C-alpha cells in the first residue's frame with residue numbers, strides 16, 4: 016500500500032511498472048531524474064550510459080514531450096521521459112530501496128521564505144528520495160543558488176543521507192559528470208554551481 020506523505024491516507028495498491036520488462040538488464044541500475052527541463056542531462060545519459068536506465072520526470076508537458084520525441088528520433092531506449100509532478104509520481108513508479116541514483120539539477124529556488132515549503136528538496140521529498148534509493152544509492156543535487164545548497168545539505172544530512180564529501184561539504188566539479196541543459200551554460204560562463212553528492216547509507 017502507498018500512503019500520502021501528508022496525512023498517511025492510503026493512495027493506491029502496490030502496483031509498480033515492470034521496469035525489467037521496459038529496460039531489460041539496465042533496470043538493475045535504475046535512476047531517476049526529477050525536473051529534466053529541456054533534457055540535456057537525460058539525452059547525455061542516454062548516449063553515454065547505454066547499459067543503464069533513467070526515468071526523467073518533468074512537470075511541464077511541452078518539455079516532457081519534446082524530450083520524448085528527441086529520445087525516439089535518436090533511438091535511445093534506455094531513457095523514459097514522463098510528464099507529471101515527481102512528488103506524486105515517484106512513490107507510484109518505484110519500490111522503496113530500488114533506485115541506484117536520483118538526480119535533481121537546478122530545481123526552482125522559490126526565493127521567498129514563505130515559499131520555501133514549495134521547494135523540491137523539502138523534508139517530505141528528502142525522506143522520499145532516501146527511501147526510494149537502494150543502500151549505497153546516490154543523490155546527485157546541483158544548484159546555482161548557494162542558500163538553497165546550504166539549506167539542502169543540512170536537511171539531507173539530518174534526514175539520514177551520508178555526505179560522500181564529508182559533513183557539510185560540497186562536491187567538486189567532475190568533468191566526467193553529464194551536464195544538464197542549464198549547467199552547460201554555466202560551464203561556459205563560469206557561473207558557480209554548488210554540487211551535493213550524498214548516499215543512502217548501507218546500514219541505517
Ligand SMILES: C[S@@+](CC[C@H](N)C(=O)[O-])C[C@H]1O[C@@H](n2cnc3c(N)ncnc32)[C@H](O)[C@@H]1O
Nearest residue numbers: 050051052073074075100101120121195196197
Ligand atoms: C530550473 S529548471 C532546470 C531544468 C534542468 N534540470 C536543467 O538543469 O537544465 C527546473 C525544472 O524542474 C521542473 N519541476 C519543478 N518541480 C517539479 C516537480 N515537482 N516534478 C517534476 N518536475 C518539476 C520544472 O518544470 C523545470 O523544468
